Amino acid sequence: MSLHADLTVRAGTFEVQIAFDAPTGSVVALLGPNGSGKTTVLRCLAGLVEPAEGCAIVDGTRLAGPGRTVGMMFQDYLLFPHLSAAENVAFGLRCRGMRRRDADRAAVGWLARMGVADRARALPRDLSGGQAQRVALARALAIEPRLLLLDEPLAALDATTRWAMRSELRHHLDTFDGVTVLVTHDPLDALTLADPWWCWRRVGSRSRERWPRSAPGLALAMSPICWA
Amino acid sequence: MNRPAVALASAAALFFVLPLAGLLGRVSWGTLGADLSSGAARDGLWLSLVCSVGATVLSVIGGLPLAWVLARMRFPGRSLLRGLALLPLVLPPVVGGVALLSAFARRGFVGARLYEWFGVQLTFTTAGAMLAETFVAMPFFVLAAEAGFRSIDTRYEDAAVSLGARPFTVVRRVTFPMVAPSLAAGAVLAWARALGEFGATITFAGNIAGRTQTLPLAVYLQLESHPDVAIALSLVLVVVSLGVIVAMRDRWAV
Structure with a gap:
């Protein structure tokens, strides 16, 4: 690489x-x-x-x-406000044709790795700055970019x-x-x-x-x- | 400074409240059920429902791409296009009706072709009433939808693209859910406007019971012969309008 x-x-x-x-x-x-x-x-x-x-x-x-x-984490994170943390992380996987259940499981796994598994069902507006940053990083990494x-x-x-x-x-x-x-x-x-x-x-x-x-x-x- | 303002504001508030109070005072509550189920009233209620819902659907179908183009694309004549699309907001509805007549009547330059080629006549038909209502209602939807499209940060769409979303997926999963509240508000406003439409409808579609005689037309016609029915129907329109205001209060309240 x-x-x-x-x-x-x-x-x-x-x-x-x-x-x-x-x-x-x-x-x-x-x-x-x-x-x-x-x-x-x-x-x-x-x-x-x-x-x-x-x-x-x-x-x-x-x-x-x-x-x-390529995975990108944006300034102010730009988590989709209408999707939960897990749905945000699963977004890229769903776009690659992964089934909803599999994508959700993978997303929760990424959130756990970032230490925010307990916030998986929370909407972005209910996340603290640090939590939002972790979710955004999980979303960028979940598509396993190079x-x-x-x-x-x-x-x-x-x-x-x-x-x-x-x-x-x-x-x-x-x-x-x-x-x-x-x-x-x-x-x-x-x-x-x-x-x-x-x-x-x-x-x-x-x-x-x-x-x-x-x-x-x-x-x-x-x-x-x-x-x- | 506050005291005179309160006095004048009270007078203004009374100006809105008194006519409604007067209307409520004249409702004959005992015969309300019978008045609303009389032939003309039933036809008017049903026809208004059909026409206003149809006009709302047409407004959304036509207004959505129009709002998108106005909000997202830059081209010469965009301000002119927006002006034209919003013109019915300020145009007297009767004039709108006359304009529709000159284009879509059987001798109009579009209407003549429609009749010649498809045997379709719009004037004096329910479809014509729907068209007249669409003409005055669509700007309300376009206005709300365009504001919605403008208010979302397009970088959210970039974020979706960077995650591998195709254009259709971006619209379906990001853009649309984010503007949905604006679209719903626009549709409700357009529907309320269509429901109350009088001038363009009576001018273009006429006043035919059971075909083009919507609620406002029925109110106007019944006022002479059956005032109780007219007032009962007015009450329905007041209640619906209040319902719209209550439903939309979160968008207007500061």
Whole structure:
């Protein structure tokens, strides 16, 4: 399992370039300020937007459109408000033609792994922030993707929950054997969750964003480039 | 500042309450059952039910795609299309009836073809009454449905797509359940409007007992000859309207 990405994505007049390779089991963080095009890149990897140029290749197969290889956890989770936690997790399995009962059993299993089996029948509006995050992660993992995309996974949580969830998320990412690409504006998230990471920075004119290079560890988190 | 406001508000409230109180005062409760089961009343009740439900179904069938296009697609002339679709909200119903006549009457440019090719005549038929009610009722459904489609965050649909849902599955399992309350509210409003329709119906479909004489028409006609029947039928319409208000209170109450 590996991910090779070389993409140019356009959204209006806004253009983002990115190129990186990630080996099996790695966690890549895209770190940068709000509005720098991180989410646009993630939506492109998820197959929700077509790249203007280039492509992403997972295990030698070119990603085209939404497919079974990519699971995405959205910012503010976007759990379907009319479906219970278990139905949310079962959604992707049902879309793959799994029978209702089997999908439900698998969904409850995933919720148990996340430690929220007791909330399986609860609606999203009755879940706490931390519980919603666990259900959203279960929903993304239930389709057994080879590429996991996390959009600001901790931004919707309050400060105290965030600490606990960060280490919990780290644990789940350690056991995930595909590639994880995570987007965050918080250097601490990138530092604790990701292995190597890349920093978003402005290149050229204001409407052009480029993903220039990779840089190792703490030195980058400390460098002003992260906050540019 | 509050005291004069309360006084004026009371006067305004009385303005709504007094006519209803007057109507209740004139109901002859003893003969209410007999009045409502008289021939004209029974026909009117049944016909109104058939026509208003039919008009609601037609409003949903036509209004759903219209609301979707207005809410989700960008194209030149969209504002114009919305204006046209909502025009019957402010157009005097009689004018709507005249407009329908000029298109769908036997000599109208559509009606003539319908009669020539299919032998179908809409004027002075129950189908015509249904069509007239649809004309005035559909905008209520379009308005509510479009607002519903606009109010949902389209990223939920992205989430469904990312989980592997095909377009039809996205609509069936995510979009539709999320807008269902708006659609239901729109359908109820459209039905209530269709039930009370008078001007377009009498102009386009005429006033034929048992075929096009719906409740409001019956009320108007019976007021001269059988005032008790007219008032009994009015009471039915008041009760139904109150029921709609009560059912929709959660959507309007702040």
